[in-house]
Amino acid sequence: MADRQALILEAAVRVIARSGIRGLRVEDLAAEAGVSTALIYYHFKDRAGLVQRTLAFINDRAVGYTEEALQGAQDARDALLRLLLSELQETGAVRENSVAWGELRASAVFDDSLRGNLVGSTRDWVRDTAELVADAQAAGLADLRVEPLDVAERLTALVEGLSGRWLSGSLDVERARELLAGAVEAELGPRR
Amino acid sequence: MADRQALILEAAVRVIARSGIRGLRVEDLAAEAGVSTALIYYHFKDRAGLVQRTLAFINDRAVGYTEEALQGAQDARDALLRLLLSELQETGAVRENSVAWGELRASAVFDDSLRGNLVGSTRDWVRDTAELVADAQAAGLADLRVEPLDVAERLTALVEGLSGRWLSGSLDVERARELLAGAVEAELGPRR
DNA sequence: GTCTATAGGAAGATAGAC
DNA sequence: GTCTATCTTCCTATAGAC
Numbered sequence: 001m002a003d004r005q006a007l008i009l010e011a012a013v014r015v016i017a018r019s020g021i022r023g024l025r026v027e028d029l030a031a032e033a034g035v036s037t038a039l040i041y042y043h044f045k046d047r048a049g050l051v052q053r054t055l056a057f058i059n060d061r062a063v064g065y066t067e068e069a070l071q072g073a074q075d076a077r078d079a080l081l082r083l084l085l086s087e088l089q090e091t092g093a094v095r096e097n098s099v100a101w102g103e104l105r106a107s108a109v110f111d112d113s114l115r116g117n118l119v120g121s122t123r124d125w126v127r128d129t130a131e132l133v134a135d136a137q138a139a140g141l142a143d144l145r146v147e148p149l150d151v152a153e154r155l156t157a158l159v160e161g162l163s164g165r166w167l168s169g170s171l172d173v174e175r176a177r178e179l180l181a182g183a184v185e186a187e188l189g190p191r192r
Numbered sequence: 193m194a195d196r197q198a199l200i201l202e203a204a205v206r207v208i209a210r211s212g213i214r215g216l217r218v219e220d221l222a223a224e225a226g227v228s229t230a231l232i233y234y235h236f237k238d239r240a241g242l243v244q245r246t247l248a249f250i251n252d253r254a255v256g257y258t259e260e261a262l263q264g265a266q267d268a269r270d271a272l273l274r275l276l277l278s279e280l281q282e283t284g285a286v287r288e289n290s291v292a293w294g295e296l297r298a299s300a301v302f303d304d305s306l307r308g309n310l311v312g313s314t315r316d317w318v319r320d321t322a323e324l325v326a327d328a329q330a331a332g333l334a335d336l337r338v339e340p341l342d343v344a345e346r347l348t349a350l351v352e353g354l355s356g357r358w359l360s361g362s363l364d365v366e367r368a369r370e371l372l373a374g375a376v377e378a379e380l381g382p383r384r
Numbered sequence: 385g386t387c388t389a390t391a392g393g394a395a396g397a398t399a400g401a402c
Numbered sequence: 403g404t405c406t407a408t409c410t411t412c413c414t415a416t417a418g419a420c
Binding site for chain 2 (some may be wrong): 168187
């Protein structure tokens with residue numbers, strides 16, 4: 001069984017998914033994890049440290065289902081679509097991650113200390129996406145006139161927009177996935 | 193000069209733009225507005241009522257610059273672009289509104305009582321956008337094969353995604369506007 | 385309508401025993 | 403390492419005077 005710290009971090013993800021980063025109460029987390037508040041302070045120093053560590057934990061976990069999503073892709077264009085769709089799934093872990101990610105971005109508007117992490121992760125994601133766009137072009141599966149970085153930046157930003165609507169109850173996940181697939185078609189042009 | 197309530201509401205917008213909905217402290221607002229906390233409770237009953245009224249106030253104000261953006265549009269396609277770009281401007285009021293809107297969406301993930309307002313406003317915005325897409329098609333300025341509602345839903349969601357990146361410091365406003373213009377081109381196809 | 389003063393209740397953080 | 407108990411700070415909300 002995992003150690004106490006890991007148990008607390010897993011509980012923290014659940015609490016953040018339920019109440020948000022700013023709604024995270026150390027006492028709630030203690031109850032969720034079945035430990036005392038003092039233990040949390042012992043392991044994580046203070047609330048800010050706890051949040052920091054939880055965000056890093058979430059990021060690591062995301063790598064898992066992202067790579068999983070790429071398994072079995074037919075070609076580069078298919079891989080691109082799968083990568084993007086992997087953020088829009090009604091799965092426990094994905095939803096938790098999406099909520100946390102959205103909260104992180106929303107919180108970073110008011111809290112500089114959260115921006116570093118965020119900007120870096122965003123850039124990585126955009127870069128990976130742009131590479132798949134370029135691969136698709138090289139394989140003759142996408143319009144050669146489009147700029148991979150522009151397309152990647154738009155598609156990933158669209159995922160974030162759709163995700164926000166999904167999680168805030170304006171859009172169901174199936175419709176979001178459909179819209180995203182349509183955007184990929186519009187951006188890359190017909191398969192040649 | 194406006195009455196006290198309006199002064200408080202204007203101050204509340206500034207405080208929300210600076211600290212977020214969940215970061216709004218009645219005491220901060222009192223200082224910003226130059227009144228006592230008691231007066232705020234006198235006029236708005238409680239914190240929730242204050243937030244509610246402020247959000248409505250922000251919505252009303254947004255109608256102003258939205259309509260302004262449509263002035264001088266050359267044609268339906270141009271009007272569509274202007275409508276969308278009006279959310280991405282480095283102007284005091286627009287930035288304040290964008291921050292508040294993003295916060296509202298982010299908060300609604302955890303607070304059901306905020307969803308009603310949000311879902312309705314989103315639907316209206318998407319509908320107005322879809323109408324402009326249909327107008328552009330009728331005027332021969334957009335590909336007739338695209339579904340106006342799908343395009344509108346994607347473009348408005350993209351605006352929200354770009355706006356989130358802009359406000360959280362991942363993207364500057366000029367780049368965001370450029371990317372958005374590119375998306376309109378990709379979605380509507382070349383002018384015919 | 386508006387203020388000063390303060391009650392009352394969360395929530396973060398720590399002391400000290402085990 | 404982990405807990406119980408508690409300190410302290412911050413924040414919403416109200417009482418009561420003007």
